[in-house]
Amino acid sequence: MTLEAEGLTGHVLDLDAVHHLLDVKSNYGREVVRQSVLRNTTLLLPATAAQCVATFRPGQAEALLAVPVVTIGSLEAADVTHAAGLGPKMAANLERHASGPATGTELVALLAAAHAVVLAEARGGWRIITSAPHLYDDIPDVRLEILP
């Protein structure tokens, strides 16, 4: 039985989406979170992204994680290799899009994006909410919701 069949549905937030939400770059992003609360639908945050936000934006991270539908998705041992396997393709996507060498922040976002793909797959293809769709170019079976 899939999680959807049990009524557990949701979306995965990648790191760029989290920054987008915290910086209020669009009201659509706020509306997605609002409807997630109203509909009791999970917003799954990869642990990699959560750690990054908690490190560099601790106050906002605490407020985000206090939203009842926001849940941290762990990276299980069995998935580490799969996530790592996505790295080279996503790194190439990043390189194509960036004007210069990847920054540390971009590399963390890449790791979180690979984690987001693994979490989405494990839940039967949940959509990944992102403002950096280029990271996912040519990654099979990924469904995106692109923030404006």
Add this chain to the structure above:
Amino acid sequence: MGMTKRITISLPDDLADEAQRSGNASGYIADALREQRRIKDGLAALERLWGAGWQDDITDADRERANRLFGSGGDVDRDVA
């Protein structure tokens, strides 16, 4: 379940019928109140995240697009009201 307390309430006919049809009116109403509390707590958390008035600039277009994302042509605000 914790302690319970018997109270008498009055409901509009349609809601009273709905509660009775559930077969457990008390449980039905308790679930509805819990759901209301869940939403209220969630929206309060969003106000702590984004500050007062955070919903003011959300447009109908934002709501409609989000409704589509959630696979519902319906209006969630009406559905949960």
